[in-house]
Amino acid sequence: MINTKYLINELTGRGRRSAINIGLVAFVTCVLVCITLLTGALERAFHAPLSDIGANITVQKAGDVPEQMAGPVLPCSVAPISAEQSVVIASLPGIQSISRAVLFWDFSDDAFQIVVGMQANDPAGPALLRTAITAGRMLSPEDTSMALAETVWAQQAKLHIGEQVQIGGFPFTIVGLVDASQISRIGTANLYIPLAQAQKIVAAAPGVAEVHFFGAEDSNLLFIKADRDKTEEIAATIKALLGEKISVSTPNSFKKLLGSLFTLTQRFSGIISGMVFLLALLLIVRNSAAAIRERTKEIGTMKAVGWTGADIRGQLLAENFLYIVLGTVLGLILGGIAAWGLSHITIAIPIPWDMAPKPHFLPGGEEQLFRQVRLQMEPGLQLLILTCMAPLLLGLTTVWTASRAITKLQTSEVFRYE
């Protein structure tokens, strides 16, 4: 039978021991919360560039560029992907949807523009720009010869809604302005037009025909929504299907892009955090065992005045349960505060040139693009259970084992042991 009065007196009467025990559990809990939240936040950050555009895989193909940069031209990183190849990819298990786009450069005598053709009602890709309209309206599936212009580019080009712009020699009316930088850095352009018209312009362009065959239904950028757990498997299958020149990007690609130093640092900090966590758990075990050892005289007294082994173990387990519960609550609060602090960290994820191609010879053409991602801490029930259970299981198991061993001793042995 547990005596609550004795329990509370032990907790309050031995302030230093209680503080150490509670503090240790709080520290372990806090470290565990931080490691788990940080790991999750980094994983989400690597998904950000792709999830911005509603996809978790992008597919592109490398190809040649014509000798002369005139009229519509396909950048070397976005060679044609045939309609048949798109159909094959769409049939792979785990793929939920494919959004196709056509990205091309449009050179004229005194100007250059990046154009993307898209289907306005696609579930992924540039169609998601609908949430970043700053003026006017989004393209609709029925639109023809209408275009969206990127806000900053339109200001520089002094273009306004309702005005016309020439794309591949055809007139398009600007119906809306969009701030693409708020959404994504992948496949961004100066102008966005209906997919069918982009396909038609590119298929007829001499600068494209010089190096590629581009069919009327072809595209050169695929945005794929796939089952999250099958992403890497699908990426590998697509690479195997479409050959060496295919470039398939997944969240892991962005992780690799952060470079070996980042990966090394991440691993190193993971190892350090893991070691700190293990050390702290070992300290809980050691401290719990020490708490029993330092009370051998008291345990001897308990036995001498008639407490049975079960009475003693019950009391000691209740005391340690209280320490661990209080420590866990404190640790969760501290972990929450630490996680809040960490959530203010922003990491810059580099976007490969291939995914937002711009001619090298133009100003800013070789500039590295980054997607700034703020770390998002998302605690879950699983984390809560893990952080509560680890110290509880370890602490109580240690106390039970140590107190069982000591209560099995004869009373005078306990006094002699002390």
Next chain:
Amino acid sequence: MNKNKKILTKQSITVQNVSKHFDTVSPVKNVSFTVEQGEFITLLGPSGSGKSTLLGLVAGLEKPSEGSISLQSQEITGLSEDNLALLRRNSVGFVFQAFHLIPTLTALENVSFPLYPVKMDIKERQQRAATLLGKIGLADRADHLPTHLSGGERQRVAIARALVNEPQILFCDEPTGNLDSKTGKEILDLLTSLNREQGVTLFIVTHDQEIAKLSNRSLFMQDGEVTQ
């Protein structure tokens, strides 16, 4: 708790051919004696003669290597640790030389400590402890922690704790060993009055001849052997 107690028999403690060996050392060698209910016995002997070991054996704090021990006609040498604890809870009180009070509990709580695992009304438990504290003259010190009590007061609390389960036998290991002579005498008066007035069997280990003079009978221990 009283319901569980066995009917008192004349022989309170029976020790037969008891020995205790630790590797090559034998602090208790083939000891036999009996103690009548209500007797006041002192166990005398020089330091290292085996007195405290014998006390531990008789009180069930330790198991003998050989021989048998009965308390209140119950053979205890074959009992498990838990059954020995229950026997002590129901029939035996123990007073240590070093008091062994729980430092985080008040005097009143220390006295009621043996009853914590017993299913009984909290008020009844507190009342019983308070009555005992009153009897030993410490009613006004009930709320004090052991660190705020003098050595004599601590030993009184330890005695009250040993009595709270209304034992038939009270074992004391050098109960005045850590006290000055005046306080020691007060403690001794308290113990002898318990023996006289309540018929509690008193078994005191001491090297103090003055205590021995007060007892009904003394056992002498030398090199692990007992002479009467």
